[in-house]
Amino acid sequence: MNIQITPKPLKGRIPSISSKSHAHRLMIAASLCEEPCQVHISDMNQDLEATQNCLMQLSDESPVLDCHESGSTLRFLLPIAMALKNQASFFGSGRLPERPLSPLKEELEAHGCTFTTETDISFPPFDGSTLIYTGTGRLKGGAFQLPGNVSSQYITGLLFALPLLKEDSSITLTSKLESSGYVRLTLEVLECFGIRIRQEFSKNPKREQETLYSFVIKGNQKYKSPGEVTAEGDWSNGAFWIVADALSSFSQRTSEPSVSCLNLNKNSAQGDKAILSFVRAVRQTKKSKEKLVFDASEVPDLVPILAVLAASREGITEITHAGRLRIKESDRLATVHELIGSLGGDITELPEGLVINGTGKLRGGTVNGHNDHRIVMSAAIASILCTEPVIILGAEAADKSYPKFFEDFTRLGGEFHVL
Known part of the structure; x- marks a missing residue:
């Protein structure tokens, strides 16, 4: 699809x-x-x-x-x-x-x-x-x-x-x-x-x-x-909505919450709750152009949406210790590099990480989902930053972990149509 x-x-x-x-x-x-x-x-x-x-x-x-x-x-x-x-x-x-x-x-x-x-x-x-x-x-x-x-x-x-x-x-x-x-x-x-x-x-x-x-x-x-x-609420997939909240707030120049993801346990052992601290760091440095470094060794699944978050700030963000992503559903260092680049962002792929030179916005374009659920969902959230439409090839890959993702995306006001 x-x-x-x-x-x-x-x-x-x-x-x-x-x-x-x-x-x-x-x-x-x-x-x-x-x-x-x-x-x-x-x-x-x-x-x-x-x-x-x-x-x-x-x-x-x-x-x-x-x-x-x-x-x-x-x-x-x-x-x-x-x-x-x-x-x-x-x-x-x-x-x-x-x-x-x-x-x-x-x-x-x-x-x-x-x-x-x-x-x-x-x-x-x-x-x-x-x-x-x-x-x-x-x-x-x-x-x-x-x-x-x-x-x-x-x-x-x-x-x-x-x-x-x-x-x-x-x-x-x-x-x-x-x-x-x-x-x-x-x-x-x-x-x-x-x-x-x-x-x-x-x-x-x-x-x-x-x-x-x-x-x-x-x-x-x-x-x-x-x-x-x-089973408790999922921080890994909740991270997409937490970043969507940050990006939507940035685009509307408001500090008021735009998107709330409910039923997430802040005392959970799930490491991906670290998305809260990453979003906080981006909010605090959005205009300062201070370099940020995110260590992904504990939270490799966050890297695709972290790269989108990094593109939303002005300045350099480096994601380190992410070499294990090369053996995921796709080579996620390569496919995240392709994702951000396809949308007009400035990103460099390293052997063990990524460097994003963010401008606060993306252009839009066509993203190959590479049969990888996290690439597809990250591309959808990245559309919030874009000035032109985003086409996602193979969007059905989201079903691997989140079959209702695009249904929930629409519930939050997102607009898409099947080509």
Whole structure:
């Protein structure tokens, strides 16, 4: 679906959708309980449906799991399935089969699992999906080592799986933990379901200013149902409306709120609540031309909308420690660079980040969504800054995490039509 947006400020109140990160974790924990647990999720999306469908398949003797395009589903369920089954096959579509699984895969192989790209399935079980790996051999406990700066999803998958094993286990991080909020969210969910994990901390001998994490996990634990749980509001997608509020207020030269995103918990472990401090920094320096530096190591998902926010101020903004974005649904450093450039902005792509030379406005133009939900939604919000229409190619990619995005965009006064 290609759409054309007419630039205009947004105004109104919108309820936040359920946090995809929180909902994934609640669904998985609930599925591992012997007793029933009701999980309340206000808004499903393609990634959550992938997890839901895979969890239903885990009851099979040799499950065949289609993770579609959901990296969370694959990275969480890879160790969980191998803790529960002697064989499981993992399929994916879009860019997911190309996205890395190292060093998680190697750690699983060091603890009893074998992975091949061959399968005894004689026909493709899912339209558009390809085999990623077939795993055989039951996962065994022991000492696991992972870097903390590659993917917090690897850590979360092991934290879910290792309590199920007979043996005790430990996870030692060999470098600084990035996206630590996602790991905290995992630990909170595990505690809610009766799983006990001890955290330990030490100084990195190579960099004394860095703290290294380790996790000690007793085996033979059981997930205990709390009865019912509710996924909290999503800061990752709420960030689009928070930035829309800032951009709409700027365009109307008012300090009054234009857009309010409701039901967001400011005490949440979700790291993307940092969008509030980023918006505050931009408001305070909008006309000063002071250089701003945003460290994205804890909040990589915010980078596309942060780049749009940076374009709304006059001056240079640098986004650093964002190299992991190259292995997302798209190479997000390249596609964010293309997004801002296509709309007339001044942006430079670096190996690990971006530099935006903001002027306070954008021209408009055509943006390729690159099948990436965050690029599509960022382009829609960027239209507020534009003087000419914005055309988005492949706008349906927003369905991956936020199927109602353009419905809510319209509710707030946004105007678009399908080309």
